[in-house]
Amino acid sequence: MTHSVAQSTTLTCPACRRPFPAEVWLIVDTAERPDLLARIQDGSLHAIPCPHCRHAGAVDAPLLLYRPGQTPPILFSPAERTSTEQDQEHARGLLGLLHDRLGSEWQDTWLAQGLNAVPRQLLPTALSGDPEAALRELQDDLQSEIERLQRQDPTANERLQAAAREAQEAMSNPFWASLQALLQADSMASLLHVAQDHPALLTDESAARIAEAAANARRQGAEQAANDLEQRYQLLRNTQRAAQEAGLSPEQTLAATTVLEQGLHDTPDLAGVSALGQTIQTFVNARTWDDSQQIVEQHPELLSDKADVLFGQLIAAAQASQVDGGAAELEEHRDLLRRCREVGIPRAFAEKVLPPEALAEAERLGLAPEEFLAAARAAQDMPPALREVLAELAANGAEIHSAEDLERALASRPDLQAKLEAAAPARGADMPSELQPILEQLSQPAHY
Numbered sequence: 136m137t138h139s140v141a142q143s144t145t146l147t148c149p150a151c152r153r154p155f156p157a158e159v160w161l162i163v164d165t166a167e168r169p170d171l172l173a174r175i176q177d178g179s180l181h182a183i184p185c186p187h188c189r190h191a192g193a194v195d196a197p198l199l200l201y202r203p204g205q206t207p208p209i210l211f212s213p214a215e216r217t218s219t220e221q222d223q224e225h226a227r228g229l230l231g232l233l234h235d236r237l238g239s240e241w242q243d244t245w246l247a248q249g250l251n252a253v254p255r256q257l258l259p260t261a262l263s264g265d266p267e268a269a270l271r272e273l274q275d276d277l278q279s280e281i282e283r284l285q286r287q288d289p290t291a292n293e294r295l296q297a298a299a300r301e302a303q304e305a306m307s308n309p310f311w312a313s314l315q316a317l318l319q320a321d322s323m324a325s326l327l328h329v330a331q332d333h334p335a336l337l338t339d340e341s342a343a344r345i346a347e348a349a350a351n352a353r354r355q356g357a358e359q360a361a362n363d364l365e366q367r368y369q370l371l372r373n374t375q376r377a378a379q380e381a382g383l384s385p386e387q388t389l390a391a392t393t394v395l396e397q398g399l400h401d402t403p404d405l406a407g408v409s410a411l412g413q414t415i416q417t418f419v420n421a422r423t424w425d426d427s428q429q430i431v432e433q434h435p436e437l438l439s440d441k442a443d444v445l446f447g448q449l450i451a452a453a454q455a456s457q458v459d460g461g462a463a464e465l466e467e468h469r470d471l472l473r474r475c476r477e478v479g480i481p482r483a484f485a486e487k488v489l490p491p492e493a494l495a496e497a498e499r500l501g502l503a504p505e506e507f508l509a510a511a512r513a514a515q516d517m518p519p520a521l522r523e524v525l526a527e528l529a530a531n532g533a534e535i536h537s538a539e540d541l542e543r544a545l546a547s548r549p550d551l552q553a554k555l556e557a558a559a560p561a562r563g564a565d566m567p568s569e570l571q572p573i574l575e576q577l578s579q580p581a582h583y
Contacts, residue, residue: 138164138201138236139171140229146183150190157183159194162233164201165262175200176259197222198255199229200262201237207251209233212258219319226250310335310344317367326371337375342368411436411445419468427468428484431475438476443469481505524551 140162147154160180165172174180175198182193195217200210211229213222230250234241253261313333320326335341345368352361414434421427431437446469450462474483485504486494489511497507525541528551533544545552 136236137167138162138233139168140232140236142196146192146194148185148188148190149192151185151188153185153187155186157194159183159196160198161196162199162201162229162236164203165205166203172262176262178259197225197229198258199226199233201233208245209250210258210261211250211252212255213252215255222252226252310341313341314345314348314364317371318364320367326367330371330375336368337372342372411442415442415445415449419464424484424488427471428480431472431480431484437472442472446472520554524554527551 139160141158141160143156143158145154146157160171163171163175163180171180180198181196182191184191195214197214197217198212200212202208202210209230211226213225217225230246313329313336316329316333317326317336320329330336345364349361349365352358352364414430414437418427418430418434418437421430436442446465450465450469471483471487474486477483478486482503482505485508489497489504489508493507493511494504497504500507502510524545528541528544528548534540
C-alpha cells in the first residue's frame with residue numbers, strides 16, 4: 136500500500152464557473168514521491184489550473200509529510216484559512232490515516248515531543264537541503280522589503296515601532312495576558328490550565344471586562360471573534376461551577392478532562408467521533424440528572440453503538456491513568472445510556488433519580504417509575520391546605536380521583552371546604568393529570 140494520499144474532488148473554477156475533477160494531495164511520503172516533494176518546494180502542489188479556461192487557481196488544504204529517515208519524520212502544514220480547532224481535527228485525521236497505511240512501520244516515538252507544524256509559506260524553507268541558508272535568504276528578503284517600504288514612507292517605521300510599544304504595554308497587563316491564553320486554548324484541558332494559571336479570570340470583574348472586550352470586538356465588526364471569546368469563557372465558567380458542585384478539586388477536574396480527551400485522541404476514527412466525543416463530555420459534565428436527561432433527549436446519537444464503543448475506550452483510558460473516580464463516573468453514565476436503550480429515556484432516568492423505597496412504592500401502586508416521579512413532583516407543588524384536606528378525606532375512606540370527587544366529598548365536610556377556601560379558591564379548579572396517582576395513593580389505607 137502506498138503511503139501518499141490524494142482526495143478526489145470536484146472543483147468549480149471561479150473564473151468560468153465550470154466544474155472539473157481534481158486530485159488534492161493530503162499526505163505525501165517524500166521518499167515514495169520525490170516528484171510531489173519538488174512541487175511542495177516550488178509551491179505548486181496545491182495549484183490546480185482550470186482545464187477549461189486555464190485560470191490559475193489553488194486549493195486551501197492541509198498537508199501531512201512523511202519523511203522516512205529524516206528528523207523530524209513527520210511535518211504538518213495546516214491550511215491557511217482555517218481555525219485552530221479545524222487544524223487540529225485535520226491533523227488528527229491525517230495522522231490516523233497515515234498510521235493505518237504504515238501499519239507496523241509506525242512509531243509512536245515520532246510524536247513523543249508533539250507534532251511539528253509549519254506554516255505553508257515556510258514549508259519550502261523547512262524542506263530545504265540547507266534550511267539555515269534558506270532562512271537567512273528569507274530574512275534578507277524581508278529586510279529588503281522593510282527597507283523598500285521605509286523609502287516609500289519614511290514615517291512608517293516610527294508608526295510600526297509605536298504600535299509595537301503599545302502592543303507590548305497591553306500584553307504586559309495581567310488581564311490581557313490571561314485573555315490571550317484563553318483565546319489560544321485549543322482543548323477543554325488547556326482551558327482548565329488557563330484557569331489554573333490565571334485564577335483572576337474566574338472573578339466577576341474579569342467577567343465584566345470580557346463582556347466589554349466582546350462588545351468592543353462587535354463594534355469593530357469582529358462578530359466571530361466576539362462569539363468565540365464568549366463561548367470559551369462561558370464554557371470555562373460552567374465547567375468550574377459544575378466541578379465545584381460535584382465536590383471536585385481543580386486538579387481532579389483537569390485530570391478527568393485530560394483522560395476524556397486522551398481517550399478521544401486514541402480513537403482511530405477521530406474525525407468521525409469528535410462531535411460525539413464533545414457530546415459525551417457535555418453529558419458527563421452535566422450538573423444534574425435532569426440536565427443529563429435533556430442532553431440525551433436532544434442527542435439520540437448518545438444511544439448508538441458507536442457511543443457505547445467510545446465510552447468503553449474512555450473507560451479503559453481512565454482505568455489506565457488511575458484518575459480517582461474517573462472510570463467509575465464514566466461507567467455510571469454508560470450504564471445509564473444502556474438502560475435508556477432498554478426501557479426508554481424517561482423510565483431509565485426515573486429509576487436513576489428515585490430512591491429504592493420510592494421505586495418499591497411505585498411498583499406496589501402499579502405505576503411506572505416515570506409516572507410515580509411525575510406525580511411526586513406534582514405533589515411537591517400542591518398547596519399545603521389541599522394536601523391536608525386530601526389526607527383527612529382519605530383517612531375517612533373517601534376516594535378522590537378527580538376534581539368532581541373532591542367537590543362531592545367536601546359537600547359533606549363544610550369545615551374542610553372552608554379551610555380550602557381560606558387558603559385559595561379550589562372549587563372548579565382543574566385536577567392536574569400528574570396528581571391522579573397521588574390521589575389514588577391517598578385514598579388507599581395507611582401503610583408503614
